[in-house]
Amino acid sequence: MIDAGMNRFNFQEQEMRDLTVVKDALKNHQIELPSWAFGNSGTRFKVFTQPGVPRNAFEKAADAAQVHKHTGVAPAMAIHIPWDKVDDYARLGAHARDLGIRIGTVNSNTFQDDDYKLGSVCHPDPQIRKKAVAHLLECVDIMDATGSRDLKLWFADGTNYPGQDDISARQDRLAEALRAVYERLGEDQRMVLEYKLFEPSFYATDVPDWGTALVNCVALGPKALVVVDTGHHAPGVNIEFIVAMLLRAGKLGGFDFNSRFYADDDLMVGAADPFQLFRIMHEVVRAGALALSSGVTFMLDQCHNIEPKIPGEIRSVMNVQEAVAKALLVDVEGLAAAQAAGDVLGANAVLMDAYSTDVRPLLGDLREEMGLPRDPYRAYLASGYGEQIIAGRVGGTAAGWGA
Ligand code: RM4
Numbered sequence: 001m002i003d004a005g006m007n008r009f010n011f012q013e014q015e016m017r018d019l020t021v022v023k024d025a026l027k028n029h030q031i032e033l034p035s036w037a038f039g040n041s042g043t044r045f046k047v048f049t050q051p052g053v054p055r056n057a058f059e060k061a062a063d064a065a066q067v068h069k070h071t072g073v074a075p076a077m078a079i080h081i082p083w084d085k086v087d088d089y090a091r092l093g094a095h096a097r098d099l100g101i102r103i104g105t106v107n108s109n110t111f112q113d114d115d116y117k118l119g120s121v122c123h124p125d126p127q128i129r130k131k132a133v134a135h136l137l138e139c140v141d142i143m144d145a146t147g148s149r150d151l152k153l154w155f156a157d158g159t160n161y162p163g164q165d166d167i168s169a170r171q172d173r174l175a176e177a178l179r180a181v182y183e184r185l186g187e188d189q190r191m192v193l194e195y196k197l198f199e200p201s202f203y204a205t206d207v208p209d210w211g212t213a214l215v216n217c218v219a220l221g222p223k224a225l226v227v228v229d230t231g232h233h234a235p236g237v238n239i240e241f242i243v244a245m246l247l248r249a250g251k252l253g254g255f256d257f258n259s260r261f262y263a264d265d266d267l268m269v270g271a272a273d274p275f276q277l278f279r280i281m282h283e284v285v286r287a288g289a290l291a292l293s294s295g296v297t298f299m300l301d302q303c304h305n306i307e308p309k310i311p312g313e314i315r316s317v318m319n320v321q322e323a324v325a326k327a328l329l330v331d332v333e334g335l336a337a338a339q340a341a342g343d344v345l346g347a348n349a350v351l352m353d354a355y356s357t358d359v360r361p362l363l364g365d366l367r368e369e370m371g372l373p374r375d376p377y378r379a380y381l382a383s384g385y386g387e388q389i390i391a392g393r394v395g396g397t398a399a400g401w402g403a
């Protein structure tokens, strides 16, 4: 005899067990913040400065720590060299630890020097290439001091006109430079190679897509992995497909999350297309790559040009969490059954059910369990920190996209 009441009880128990799994996964999912999100930024037309902006990497770490304090899931700040150049990187690492966070990915910069007009590691002049590689090696020294695991490489290299340089020769130069850096990496260090379709080069970019990045990383070895910046594709590209392929190859190093309406807009992640973010996270969850141990870094790479910066980062972290929560709620067995049965609409419905779930109450409960405010955004606004930095950070030069 079927006891309906009993079944209902079992169902609830099952649901609760599932929610515990979902909550645990969310608690352990870490999001890394970019130091440059806290500095002034803008477009090539105008940088609108904001009061209270950090003057150096130490103050950026203090702001990043605020995001972590209110969200509980953002315990790392990536740095950009030379924007975050300091005299003593070990002290910067210790400062971050005192604030309850750590220094994460070290981002190299081979695009803001006059010498790099025709490229950096792919430049036709061996002297310029040498200079670029020296910078990358210096970044590895910095990783040693901060205890960072990853060196992020993004190259502005490319050409503007057909015939300007030899496409294939530039690839040889790229491979040679990458090899030199790869060989310098420590036991637990990795290099993550980021591709971008175009800009600042408008004809041929040297690392324009995941194919080029992957070919290079495979040739280098296990410590070289690909980074997916969500703003670095042509419109309409199926990014979750790329993510799935890289995960299958064991070559996804991490993400640079942001939103785009047009090109590399660097807007808040989950603002332009929360559904795309969900689809990406579904592939990540499906592959079991959410946890820190998976080696996939979930970084933000954004600029808050017109909105306040710390709240913008908090909002972004919350957006990622919402997408992750929804991806974790996908009825995996139901989906597999529908797929196996060729039930097109049924399978799609399983995914859409998860996406359509309002996960905000779940995330509020989770935060309460973690001793955090239910709404990190409002809690930050009420904290007075924003007013405090405006009053306190007077004088000096506000940080921006310059060394
Ligand atoms: C590039 C790329 C890099 C970022 C710089 C600021 O477009 O996304 O990841 O470090 O911008």
Ligand code: MN
Binding pocket: 154, 194, 229, 256, 301
């Ligand atoms: Mn990026």
